[in-house]
Each structure stands twice: as structure tokens, then as C-alpha cells.
Amino acid sequence: MSTSESIIQCQHLQKSFQQKAVLSDISFSISKGQIFGLLGPSGAGKTTLIKILTGQLSPDGGSVTVFGKKAETLTGEDKREMGIMMDQFGLYERLTCADNLNIYADIYGISHRSAADTLAAVGLADSLKKPAACLSKGMTARLKLARAFIHSPEILFLDEPTSGLDPASMQTIHQLILKKKQEGCTIFLTTHNMEEAASLCDTVALLNDGVIVDQGAPDELCRRYNYQKQLLLHLSDGKDITLPQSGSSAESLYTLLKEEQIITIHSSEPTLETVFLELTGKSLQEAE
Known part of the structure; x- marks a missing residue:
């Protein structure tokens, strides 16, 4: 499979529970080696979509393919090529970090040495014998990721x-x-943290009330909704000024640069958070 081929593809996916639509007309494609972010508030349908993609739930309509196969027909061997980190997949709290991973090493038929190496890779080499119940939130997250x-x-x-x-x-x-x-x-990756998505993801899809309202590369999405097209300048005298992002500002900008008055200069592209607000009429906090 080349890096340009789709490893996951959704076309017009539909899913409802008790006649209430949870996912509506969901379409996207993910290439091998890409980080794809599904962004939206709690309750938007993100976890439901993961369960469909991993064959835990069947869609009501549309098509979902993973590894070129319908998600609901994935075999155990196919699912072995997946790793899942979900909040409801808990740890065995009385067991040590090493024992937690050794269980999965046995399931996958790999050595306990691999479990120790994986713990080292996530920075838990010094916590092999520490019970999972004694871990901090950050260490717990790393152990869950190691398991995945x-x-x-x-x-x-x-x-x-x-x-x-x-x-x-x-x-x-x-x-x-x-x-x-x-x-x-x-x-x-699912998240409601827009800054996280902007820094990690190659492509993001904004999900609200079970509908993808837009998708694309984070920078591309922000530029798409840059209606103001302004330059924001902070000057050495402490003043903040705004100039149109056009040729009409060239002379003023040249003078300020020549006189070394500019401390910082930024364009006015919105953040993913403000794009979400633009498309849904509500912030993520309000949406939650």
C-alpha cells in the first residue's frame, strides 16, 4: 500500500440510536501514515465513529472500509493491525505496569521483553513494578498508549x-x-482541543451534532475563513495597530520596518476554535 492510498474510507455513513441520528452523511478518507483529527465536543459522535471503524458497531447506511475491507467484516487478523486507546478501556489497577502490558503481550503472542521495551519507550521504565492504581494521570495515559x-x-x-x-x-x-x-x-485522533489538533494533525474534520461541517488541513481551514485579511502589529512604543492585508499598506509597513518600530507582526487568520464558532454558531465550551 503506497502512502497515497486510503487506509480508511467513509462514504455517506449513517448511524442512529433509538431513531435519533448520531452520525449523518459522514464522508472522509485517510491516507497511510497520516494523522487524521476528528474534532468536536463531547457527545458529537466521535466515540461512536471509532467503534464503527474498528468493527465494534455496524453502520445503518453508507460504507466504511478499513484496509480495503468493509469494517463490519474485519477479521481478527485485521484487528490485530489496530491499536485502540479509549477512556472506557480501563487498566487492571491492582496489577503493575509490567503485568498490565504482559497480559497484552501474551494475547498478541509477543515476548515480555517487548512489553518492557514499550514501557521504556513511553518513559515508564522506572515504574515496571508500580501498580497502575498508583500512577498519576499523565503516567496512566502513557500506560494506556503503550498498551495500544x-x-x-x-x-x-x-x-x-x-x-x-x-x-x-x-x-x-x-x-x-x-x-x-x-x-x-x-x-x-479524536479531540475537543483545537490547539492539539492544529499541532498534530495533517487533516482535521469538524464534527458537530453528528455532521462534519468542514474538513481539510488545519492551516488551510483557517485561511479559508480569514475574512478580515489584516496585519496586526505591535510597535516599540507599545501601540498595537491594524493594517489591511493589501498593497495599500505597503508604504506604511515599509516606513515602520525602516524605522525599526515593529516588535511583532501577525496575520489575522482565525484559529480552529474560531472556525468552529463560525460554522456552528457556538464555541466548544457551549457545545459541550
């Missing part, structure tokens, strides 16, 4: 992997995710 990729899967499904973590722990998880991408792993 202990068997070197082709696809990682990460459902809100940094939810509730402090900035330092979040950064550690981000580094681990990017390392897996560098190794050729395809990553399907």
Missing part, C-alpha cells in the same frame, strides 16, 4: 488521549504520537 501500540499496529485509534492532562503530560503524549507517525503508523 505494544504490538506495532498499522493504525492507532486514540479517543481523547490527553483529556484532563496537565500541559507537561500532554506534551509528552504528543511527542509519542508524532514518533509513531514517523514510524509509519496511521493515527485516527
Whole structure:
């Protein structure tokens, strides 16, 4: 499979529970080695979509293919090529970090040495004998991530992997995710953290009330909704000024640069958060 081929593809996916639509007309494609972010508030349908992509639920309509096969027909061997990190997939809290991973090593038929190596890869080499119940939130997240990729899967499904973590722990998880991408792993990431999505994802889809309202590369999406087209300048005298992002500003900009008055200069592209607000009429906080 070349890097340009789709490893996951959804076309007009539909899913309802008790006659209430949870996912409506969902379409997207993910290439091998890409980080795809599904962004939206809690209750938007993100976890339901992961369950469909991994064959845990069947769609009501449309088509879903993973590895070129319909998701609902994936075999055990196919699913072995997946790693899943979801909040409801808990750890064995009384068992040590090593024993937690050894269970999965046995399931996948790999050595306990691989479990130890995987713990080292996520920075838990000094916590092999520590019970999972004694871990911090950040360490728990790293152990769950280690469990998801202990068997070197082709696809990682990460459902809100940094939810509730402090900035330092979040950064550690981000580094681990990017390392897996560098190794050729395809990553399907759900999050309501727009900054996280902007820094990690090649492509993002904005999901609201079960509908993808737009999708594309993060920078591309932000440029698409840049209606203001302004330059924001902070000057050495402490003033902030705004100039139109056009030829009419060239002379003023030249003068300020020549006189070395500009401390910072930024264009006015919106963030993914403000794009979401533009498309849905509500912020993620309100949506939750």
C-alpha cells in the first residue's frame, strides 16, 4: 500500500440510536501514515465513529472500509493491525505496569521483553513494578498508549488521549504520537482541543451534532475563513495597530520596518476554535 492510498474510507455513513441520528452523511478518507483529527465536543459522535471503524458497531447506511475491507467484516487478523486507546478501556489497577502490558503481550503472542521495551519507550521504565492504581494521570495515559501500540499496529485509534492532562503530560503524549507517525503508523485522533489538533494533525474534520461541517488541513481551514485579511502589529512604543492585508499598506509597513518600530507582526487568520464558532454558531465550551 503506497502512502497515497486510503487506509480508511467513509462514504455517506449513517448511524442512529433509538431513531435519533448520531452520525449523518459522514464522508472522509485517510491516507497511510497520516494523522487524521476528528474534532468536536463531547457527545458529537466521535466515540461512536471509532467503534464503527474498528468493527465494534455496524453502520445503518453508507460504507466504511478499513484496509480495503468493509469494517463490519474485519477479521481478527485485521484487528490485530489496530491499536485502540479509549477512556472506557480501563487498566487492571491492582496489577503493575509490567503485568498490565504482559497480559497484552501474551494475547498478541509477543515476548515480555517487548512489553518492557514499550514501557521504556513511553518513559515508564522506572515504574515496571508500580501498580497502575498508583500512577498519576499523565503516567496512566502513557500506560494506556503503550498498551495500544505494544504490538506495532498499522493504525492507532486514540479517543481523547490527553483529556484532563496537565500541559507537561500532554506534551509528552504528543511527542509519542508524532514518533509513531514517523514510524509509519496511521493515527485516527479524536479531540475537543483545537490547539492539539492544529499541532498534530495533517487533516482535521469538524464534527458537530453528528455532521462534519468542514474538513481539510488545519492551516488551510483557517485561511479559508480569514475574512478580515489584516496585519496586526505591535510597535516599540507599545501601540498595537491594524493594517489591511493589501498593497495599500505597503508604504506604511515599509516606513515602520525602516524605522525599526515593529516588535511583532501577525496575520489575522482565525484559529480552529474560531472556525468552529463560525460554522456552528457556538464555541466548544457551549457545545459541550
